[in-house]
Amino acid sequence: MGLISDDIFDDSIDSEIEDYFNFLDEDEQDHTGFLTKKRINENFEEVGNFLNFFIAYPDYFVDLITPKSSHFHLFFFQRMIMRCMARGNNSYMFFSRGTSKSFLADLDRYLHCMFIPRHNTTITAGTNKQAAEIAKQKVVDDL
Numbered sequence: 001m002g003l004i005s006d007d008i009f010d011d012s013i014d015s016e017i018e019d020y021f022n023f024l025d026e027d028e029q030d031h032t033g034f035l036t037k038k039r040i041n042e043n044f045e046e047v048g049n050f051l052n053f054f055i056a057y058p059d060y061f062v063d064l065i066t067p068k069s070s071h072f073h074l075f076f077f078q079r080m081i082m083r084c085m086a087r088g089n090n091s092y093m094f095f096s097r098g099t100s101k102s103f104l105a106d107l108d109r110y111l112h113c114m115f116i117p118r119h120n121t122t123i124t125a126g127t128n129k130q131a132a133e134i135a136k137q138k139v140v141d142d143l
Contacts, residue, residue, distance in 0.1 A: 051115055058086050058111045082108055106138035 054061040059079040066072055074082070078100060085091045085108040095101055109121045125131035 055112070055115050056083070056087060058082050058108060061111060062107070078104055086112065102134060103138060106135070110139065 059074050059082050062074060062082075081091075081093065081104050085105065091105075093101065106123075109123075113119050113121060123131045123135050125134055
């Protein structure tokens, strides 16, 4: 049994999504030859295992996506903080200034939303304006 059901098409599906499913259903991929329905089905479990690993160890994913030419790296304590945030439901920390608390929290939530489809998260601050400013600064400027 395939991962993509053939009976899911109806009038409510966007044309882009329908084109994507049609692309996956083609047997011969003349233009790319890379992404096929068969390849997705063959590697589904392995990709799921990698995803589970990166959910528990988000610092390794950051290492994986960081370009070799970049000077960015995580310190040991930052790796431990990210792992604690990723593995627990609640994280309570008390650190001094310069520990990159906001950056690590936003990076963790950003990665979590990437790894888990339809995941919702929030940012808590004193006011809505302050939360929006923090998110803009961290996501747009830093990440």
